[in-house]
Each structure stands twice: as structure tokens, then as C-alpha cells.
Amino acid sequence: MIEQQLRALGIELPVPKTPVANYLGSKRAGDLLFVSGRVSELRGEVGTDVSRDEAREAARLTLIDILAIIRADLGDLDSIVSVEKMNGFVRSSPTFTEQPYVIDGASDLWVELLGEPGRHARTATGVAQLPFGAAVQLEMVLGLSQSER
Amino acid sequence: MIEQQLRALGIELPVPKTPVANYLGSKRAGDLLFVSGRVSELRGEVGTDVSRDEAREAARLTLIDILAIIRADLGDLDSIVSVEKMNGFVRSSPTFTEQPYVIDGASDLWVELLGEPGRHARTATGVAQLPFGAAVQLEMVLGLSQSER
């Protein structure tokens, strides 16, 4: 499903980046897949250096980066049957409060890829700083098909 | 159990608020319910605009808002049999360090509602900013009764 939708949307996954420290891109626990936090290529503080729309686009692109990592881990994205929870961290200026708008960049893509099962519980938070000075960070818990256990 | 305790405590749930962006109030994964982050109606920075006791009360009220959302999602709160994990984000001034005191406002209510199974693992963090400039944000993972699967 996801692989076909990526093609339909004309999205090509990049070469997956290797974690920069001692952790895995994702880890399976039964039917759940815990996916590591991944920062955006976009650097800067949202509300000052970076606009809300630039940050929203960065959230979408970060999810595409994450999909590349998961494909490398699982071999194929089609074992993902649902999105349970996504957390978005936005490096925010003291007055920037539109974190939900930013993280929708990634949530919208999940729904484009998986339809209703792509809709998820979510938390968006404003943080002071992120690894490498990135603007956005995403992490998530995904549901895997039983046959993949 | 929870429905009866709410009545015993004289707590009436408000009309549930709809998520402001592209996400669900909660999402089930087997016996677990992932509950989205929900911000307090109370705005402001704790330690400057908002006192620790106002923030603690806001944490309790935010949990009541969340219960309204979950009841709308599940139809009934009595399928909740335990609280596994709660995360509390407190919009904190640079010197405010009593996040655990604030989040107890919600943890105490869980124990009032569910007794021992309402006690939970928890993390309290101080963040720079929250959606809409809220003072407090809560998210959690709940345990559902098997029959509800």
C-alpha cells in the first residue's frame, strides 16, 4: 500500500541516513515499531530563522527521510498497516506557538500514504534546542501487520 | 469504574474539543490506547505569568478535558482499566523546576478515578513553548480491558 502510494505521489525515497550515535533507526516490539527521532535537514529556530511554512515542509521531508530508514530496516514499507502515535518537536522561538500547524506537514503525508489507518494520535511540543540545531524532529510508533511478526 | 467515580467526585465532563489539526484524539493499538497531547486552557509561562498551584490545577482540568475526548472516542470510559504512562510538559520559566508538583494535579486525579491501577509511570519535562502558548500539556498511554479489543 505505502510503496504503491509513494509511486502514485511521485515521491522517491532518499538513501537512508545512518544514525549519528549508538542507536537504531527503529525497533520492533511485537506488532509495534518504535521509530527513532529524526531531525530535519532544515536548521534554525522556527519563528525567527525559519517560517512556519518552511518548517511544515521540513516536517514532510523529515517523514520521507524516516520512511527511507524504515524501508532499510524492514525491507519493505508494506508491513506498516497503521500509525499509532507521532510526536513532533519544533525548535521554537519564545513566541512561536503554531507547532500543530508545522507537524501537520508530516501528518498529512501519513494520511495520503495510508488513508484512514494513517490517522494517528499526536503530540506537538516547542523545544529550546534540537540535535544539530535542526528546526523539527519527528518520532513515532507504527503498527505492523501480524504476518510480519 | 471511572464513570461511577466521576459521578461520586461530582466531575462533569465538558463537550469534547476537536483536534485543531490533522490528528485523532486517541488511537488504539491492541490493549493500549495512545492519547494525543492536549494543552491546558490556561495560557502563560509557569514561574512568571502562572503560579505552580495554578498550573497544577490546570493539569487536573486538562485531564478532565482529555477524559471527555476519550469518552467520545470509545463511547464509554469504563474500558480503561489502567494508566501505563503519562507525560507532562510544563511551559517553564528558565528557573522553574517544580514540574513534578504541577503534573501531580493530573496524576492525583487518575488515582482518585481508578485506585491502584491508576498509578502510572511518568515523565515531567520543562519546555520553552507549547501550542497556543498553553501552560501545560499532557499525553498518555492507557490500558484497555481485553473485551474491548
Place this chain on the structure above:
Amino acid sequence: MIEQQLRALGIELPVPKTPVANYLGSKRAGDLLFVSGRVSELRGEVGTDVSRDEAREAARLTLIDILAIIRADLGDLDSIVSVEKMNGFVRSSPTFTEQPYVIDGASDLWVELLGEPGRHARTATGVAQLPFGAAVQLEMVLGLSQSER
């Protein structure tokens, strides 16, 4: 496995600290163990008061504190068979961006204790403030052996 590795590494667990507020050190949900956020004994802001290497060592020591709490909760650490997800919060100066380097202090210890199953998904975030002004906070989701259910 973990108990033996702790002895091999010469690590003695401290007396477990009791949570300072109304929450549990950890809570089991099926084969998963949700572990509460625990702050480092080390106080201060990383990048100003505290160096990155001091913070990294604090992350390792915080995991040792957490192991003491889990041993008290479970009776024995050998029911832990894997580490699913770890989250590290680093109280960061506005320009400190090496959160992954800091949290490796704890991730490395997990791998020393459990080998390959100790490798995990992870998120490292920079936050403005932590309970008690601590430098580092860790929380995690662990995998338990089936026989412990």
C-alpha cells in the same frame, strides 16, 4: 544476563530513590515495561554550567539509578530481554546541539549490559528546564521475557 554483566563491569547499584511525586518508577503492560523519567543527580545547563562530557557521564549514572529502581520493582533485572525505546532530555543552552553525544552515555551502557538486544530506537531532545534543575533526564520502554507476564 544483566545481573551478571553488572558484576562483570563492577557496577554496584545504589539504593533506589523513591519517586518524589505521585507516580511509579515503572509500570508493566504485557511484555512492555514503561519506565518513568529519572533526572540526573548532576544539576546545571549543558553547554554553560556543565560540559558535554560531564553530561554524558551523568546519562550513564542516571541509567544506573534507573536500573536500581527497576530491580526494586521487578525483583530482578534478568526479566529484561530488550530495550525498545529510550528518550533523553538534555537541559541545553541555546547553542548546545550535541544531545546525541550526551545520551550515548546511557545507550552505550545498555549495549554493554545486553549486547545486540540492548540496542534501541531513541530520541534526544534539548529542553529548557528539567525537574530540580537537572542536566539530563532519561525514560524508556523495555521488553520483558514472556515468562514474566
